[in-house]
Every structure is written in C-alpha cells, then in structure tokens.
Amino acid sequence: MLKLNHIKKICKKTEVLTDVNYIFNKGQLYPILGGVGSGRTTLFECICGDMSIDEGEIETRSKATIYYVAKQSVLPMYITGYEFLSMLCDMSKEDIEPDGFFEQVGMSVEIRDKLIADYTFEEKKLLQLAAFLIQKPYVILFDEPFDYCSEEYIDKFIEILNTMKEEHIILISTGLLDIARKISEDTVVLNNGELNLISKETMEIPEIRQAVLDILGEADNEII
Numbered sequence: 001m002l003k004l005n006h007i008k009k010i011c012k013k014t015e016v017l018t019d020v021n022y023i024f025n026k027g028q029l030y031p032i033l034g035g036v037g038s039g040r041t042t043l044f045e046c047i048c049g050d051m052s053i054d055e056g057e058i059e060t061r062s063k064a065t066i067y068y069v070a071k072q073s074v075l076p077m078y079i080t081g082y083e084f085l086s087m088l089c090d091m092s093k094e095d096i097e098p099d100g101f102f103e104q105v106g107m108s109v110e111i112r113d114k115l116i117a118d119y120t121f122e123e124k125k126l127l128q129l130a131a132f133l134i135q136k137p138y139v140i141l142f143d144e145p146f147d148y149c150s151e152e153y154i155d156k157f158i159e160i161l162n163t164m165k166e167e168h169i170i171l172i173s174t175g176l177l178d179i180a181r182k183i184s185e186d187t188v189v190l191n192n193g194e195l196n197l198i199s200k201e202t203m204e205i206p207e208i209r210q211a212v213l214d215i216l217g218e219a220d221n222e223i224i
Helices: 041-049 079-093 098-105 121-135 149-166 177-183 204-214
Strands: 002-011 014-024 029-033 055-060 066-069 139-143 169-174 189-191 194-198
Touching: 002 041, 002 079, 014 041, 014 055, 029 177, 041 139, 041 169, 066 121, 079 098, 079 121, 098 121, 098 149, 121 149, 149 177, 169 177, 177 189, 177 204, 189 204
Parallel strands: 014 194, 029 169, 029 189, 066 139, 139 169
Antiparallel strands: 002 014, 002 055, 189 194
16 A cells, blocks of 8 residues: 555645545556656655655555656666676575566567666666566656557557556656556646546546546547
8 A cells, every 4th residue: 555645745845736635546557647747756856755845744564666758768878788687686685587577578688798888768668677577676767667658569568567456556757648648547647746546437438538638738639
C-alpha cells in the first residue's frame, strides 16, 4: 500500500499540490494523467523523497524501496548498457546475470554493447525497466515514459509491467488520454492539485471525456 494523506506542496509561492488524498495498492498499473504544469513530476518527487512536502503524510510499508524514473533519464552515459546492468547484478543479493534481463525487455546484443549516451529515448527507458526488474523496488514511478513513443515500445513495456505488477505498486504519468487508457481501463487524474479516479464507464460519458481533454489541451480524435 502507498497512502497519500492530504499532501500539499507549494513551489515558488504557487500551490502545486493542494490536497492529494489517495491510496494505491499492489496488483495494478496506475496512469497518473494531467496537463502541462499539473504537478505530476512534483507529486512523484514528493513520493520518492526528492522533494519535501509542506503538509500531509505519505505512508507505505516499513523499509519499502521506491524507484523513480524521471522523464529525462538519469543514467551513467559513458558505460555500455551491459556494464550498467552487470554492476546492478553484482550489487544484488541474488546470483543473477544481465543477459536474461536484456532478453526480457527485448534489447538486442548490439544495443547492449553501445554506450548509454548513444541510446535512443526508448532504449534508455527499456534499460531502466531492466534495472527495475533487477532491483525489485516496492514502488516504482515512471514519469512520462510513453508520450509520443512507438506503439510497439509502449505495448512491450506495458506487457512486461503487467507480468510482475502483483508484488509492486506502479504509477505511470502521462499527458495523453490515449496512453492512460492503454495503461489501465480506469484513470487517475491530477487536476487543481488533487487526484481523482475516473472509471472507464465515466470516461465514456461525452461531457466527462471532453472535460478531461480540455484539461489536457487535447483534441478529441477518437470515435466512441
């Protein structure tokens, strides 16, 4: 369980998070949907402890590990992907090798041996996903790993997350409704500093869907 109790955060005199009150449980993927400037990154940085909160409380199980993957990948650039995962495997208490994790996320031998600095955005995110599979944190936060990416990459990424979600709490931020609906039938929307769940059935109400699209600044290109 990850419980956010009335979280409030002010940044540069602007109240970004006004009253975030939500409980996330193991066993499902949570899309955190919001427009530009809605506070999705701020929320993730508060959850992982990179940023302090002004009011409220964040609760999770004792000694839980939290893995935050920022939109702009923070990775060692001048080693190969193979060297990076090998280092993580060496740090693990388990007897594991990197090859199986590369195969699991669909990264070829050619990609593994490239410098991380030469990776594409999608390759960097897949490398971070492999790192997650090695480290097995209780909570994982992915900040916009899918927006404007290929369908093949998105589908593969979500497929992998679905295979191991039962033991983890996984939050994925996005600014695109279609991406949120790929992640889960139900959507958690961050707007006006608060989190609210919108079910699949509610999202299919034209007025609700249009209101969400207006928040995101999206045009409605889908026929329901």
